[in-house]
Amino acid sequence: MTYAMIGTWRMAYEGLCKGMDLLKTNGKSSDAVEEAIKEVENYPFFKSVGYGGLPNANGLVEMDSAFMNGDTFEVGAVMGISDIKNPISVAKRLSHEHFNSVMVGTGATQYASQNGFERKNMLTDRAKKIWEKRKREIAEKNLSPYDGHDTVGMVSLDQNGSVSVGTSTSGLFMKKPGRTGDSALVGDGFYADSEIGGAAATGLGEDIMKGCLCYEIVRLMGTGLNPQEACDQAVYPFVEKLKKRYGKAGEFSLVALNKEGQWGVATNVEFTFAVGTETKEPKIYIAYPEDGNKTKINPITQEWLDAYEKRIKAPID
Amino acid sequence: MTYAMIGTWRMAYEGLCKGMDLLKTNGKSSDAVEEAIKEVENYPFFKSVGYGGLPNANGLVEMDSAFMNGDTFEVGAVMGISDIKNPISVAKRLSHEHFNSVMVGTGATQYASQNGFERKNMLTDRAKKIWEKRKREIAEKNLSPYDGHDTVGMVSLDQNGSVSVGTSTSGLFMKKPGRTGDSALVGDGFYADSEIGGAAATGLGEDIMKGCLCYEIVRLMGTGLNPQEACDQAVYPFVEKLKKRYGKAGEFSLVALNKEGQWGVATNVEFTFAVGTETKEPKIYIAYPEDGNKTKINPITQEWLDAYEKRIKAPID
Numbered sequence: 001m002t003y004a005m006i007g008t009w010r011m012a013y014e015g016l017c018k019g020m021d022l023l024k025t026n027g028k029s030s031d032a033v034e035e036a037i038k039e040v041e042n043y044p045f046f047k048s049v050g051y052g053g054l055p056n057a058n059g060l061v062e063m064d065s066a067f068m069n070g071d072t073f074e075v076g077a078v079m080g081i082s083d084i085k086n087p088i089s090v091a092k093r094l095s096h097e098h099f100n101s102v103m104v105g106t107g108a109t110q111y112a113s114q115n116g117f118e119r120k121n122m123l124t125d126r127a128k129k130i131w132e133k134r135k136r137e138i139a140e141k142n143l144s145p146y147d148g149h150d151t152v153g154m155v156s157l158d159q160n161g162s163v164s165v166g167t168s169t170s171g172l173f174m175k176k177p178g179r180t181g182d183s184a185l186v187g188d189g190f191y192a193d194s195e196i197g198g199a200a201a202t203g204l205g206e207d208i209m210k211g212c213l214c215y216e217i218v219r220l221m222g223t224g225l226n227p228q229e230a231c232d233q234a235v236y237p238f239v240e241k242l243k244k245r246y247g248k249a250g251e252f253s254l255v256a257l258n259k260e261g262q263w264g265v266a267t268n269v270e271f272t273f274a275v276g277t278e279t280k281e282p283k284i285y286i287a288y289p290e291d292g293n294k295t296k297i298n299p300i301t302q303e304w305l306d307a308y309e310k311r312i313k314a315p316i317d
Numbered sequence: 318m319t320y321a322m323i324g325t326w327r328m329a330y331e332g333l334c335k336g337m338d339l340l341k342t343n344g345k346s347s348d349a350v351e352e353a354i355k356e357v358e359n360y361p362f363f364k365s366v367g368y369g370g371l372p373n374a375n376g377l378v379e380m381d382s383a384f385m386n387g388d389t390f391e392v393g394a395v396m397g398i399s400d401i402k403n404p405i406s407v408a409k410r411l412s413h414e415h416f417n418s419v420m421v422g423t424g425a426t427q428y429a430s431q432n433g434f435e436r437k438n439m440l441t442d443r444a445k446k447i448w449e450k451r452k453r454e455i456a457e458k459n460l461s462p463y464d465g466h467d468t469v470g471m472v473s474l475d476q477n478g479s480v481s482v483g484t485s486t487s488g489l490f491m492k493k494p495g496r497t498g499d500s501a502l503v504g505d506g507f508y509a510d511s512e513i514g515g516a517a518a519t520g521l522g523e524d525i526m527k528g529c530l531c532y533e534i535v536r537l538m539g540t541g542l543n544p545q546e547a548c549d550q551a552v553y554p555f556v557e558k559l560k561k562r563y564g565k566a567g568e569f570s571l572v573a574l575n576k577e578g579q580w581g582v583a584t585n586v587e588f589t590f591a592v593g594t595e596t597k598e599p600k601i602y603i604a605y606p607e608d609g610n611k612t613k614i615n616p617i618t619q620e621w622l623d624a625y626e627k628r629i630k631a632p633i634d
Binding site: 056062071072073074075079080097098099100101102103104105106107108110111146172175176177178179180181185186187188191204205206209210211212215216219242245246247248250 | 389397414417427428
């Protein structure tokens with residue numbers, strides 16, 4: 001059997017490469033997802049996940065993370081956890097519990113701490129500076145505070161045919177204390193069924209959850225659609241429905257992988273992602289919505305990557 | 318247009334009668350859901366919802382609640398909220414927010430407090446006694462602590478064709494601090510689309526969420542199935558799938574209502590519920606699973622009701 005992995009955003013790349021190394025040597029999809037997301041959580045320059053993630057309105061980094069095993073439907077998730085180095089590892093551990101497998105707030109932090117997960121102050125100096133600058137700008141220019149919300153989501157297929165999915169995020173920038181999004185909600189931010197495939201979401205969680213989009217993508221793949229068709233058919237009509245019924249739609253980007261190792265994405269904004277398969281080395285792509293409920297996908301350019309690298313490391317004035 | 322309402326468990330009845338009074342006089346389905354659930358939250362003898370709800374393993378009553386407007390797909394939810402009289406009202410208020418509409422833990426409690434929602438110590442003497450007795454029994458008899466988890470869920474259709482759904486629970490008995498279930502997860506514990514109908518769940522949240530069952534029921538009704546067919550087809554095959562893939566399945570009970578005011582339920586345990594329609598006064602029924610993925614539904618007997626009344630008010634030794 002084949003193996004493959006897809007992850008949301010440029011930030012997924014290095015972790016995905018590690019995950020693919022595991023899959024290549026017959027590692028488990030669950031381990032590949034955990035290792036890949038830990039890599040993203042640990043990197044201090046990604047400002048929406050783990051260490052270096054931006055804090056909530058009170059200055060605390062509160063994180064959401066989930067893990068799902070597509071063989072068994074086991075789910076583990078944490079919401080509003082703080083001071084824990086790798087939320088994805090907590091979520092994965094919780095997925096083994098039949099009871100108390102989804103935990104929120106200080107209870108989640110306490111569980112992680114009592115079960116030996118590494119504690120860490122997740123606020124970097126850089127994130128603190130960005131947060132302070134943003135607070136000034138919001139006050140001075142009357143801006144909406146809620147302009148950033150990028151989750152890392154990874155879907156992985158291993159050589160034994162197991163599909164797993166994981167997510168991790170520090171959530172909506174300047175969120176109110178306790179706010180959570182779609183990333184830890186089953187079917188909304190993630191879903192996996194090893195007989196079909198898996199999907200993960202990033203974007204404005206408050207709107208993504210209204211459509212249960214990850215469950216819907218997996219369900220559509222189960223009817224015989226390939227991942228790209230499933231993403232297109234689940235996402236774009238729902239964005240239109242939301243505009244009509246709710247008056248607006250936030251940013252949505254979805255990735256999916258099926259049990260043959262085929263993949264797809266759909267997005268209503270410019271969206272980068274990383275993919276590796278048995279026959280193609282991991283690469284970063286960029287996607288845009290196209291007319292007719294389609295998605296346009298190009299390889300990323302070196303120019304884009306250089307500008308990104310410069311941007312995430314630029315001095316904060 | 319017609320109106321109707323369905324709610325989970327015998328405990329839904331009095332609240333549902335109040336909700337039906339509102340619907341009869343052209344009230345909104347959203348208000349009917351809120352009023353109905355508040356009634357359940359306020360009644361001290363229901364030990365799994367609101368005031369009188371059983372506390373977590375540390376002795377604190379932590380509650381989950383959600384609200385969804387099927388016209389707009391607006392969702393509001395709280396998880397692990399404490400010391401707030403009516404979590405459903407907080408969830409409904411949050412549904413009007415485009416950002417920060419789902420809140421967990423102390424952040425949720427703080428939001429409610431800062432926005433004028435009534436604070437209340439939700440632990441009754443009776444609940445404390447039950448909790449203490451149960452702790453003794455668990456220690457002495459080596460019992461599983463996790464044997465109770467009844468959510469009140471209400472789905473309502475008003476004369477303008479609007480469908481709303483709400484849920485409220487104090488969660489799994491003896492849960493760990495911070496544990497949450499399906500009740501506040503969109504698509505898992507509840508879903509509504511006014512062009513189709515709505516659904517709500519009760520049972521072991523950790524397992525219900527694995528199947529995204531409320532979204533699936535609404536989706537199936539959208540393909541033309543009536544609510545009973547949709548419940549049967551969504552729930553029973555998934556229970557079997559879970560037994561096969563996960564090795565076991567907890568208790569699941571689902572209720573659904575469509576935009577014609579037809580209703581349905583599916584359950585893998587004895588399950589009571591209340592329903593009212595334009596032509597039938599609110600009544601309590603009892604449902605059981607039947608062979609062939611069907612549900613057997615009977616009117617409740619006076620004998621059952623008398624025994625229930627006696628049970629919920631029995632002295633705690």
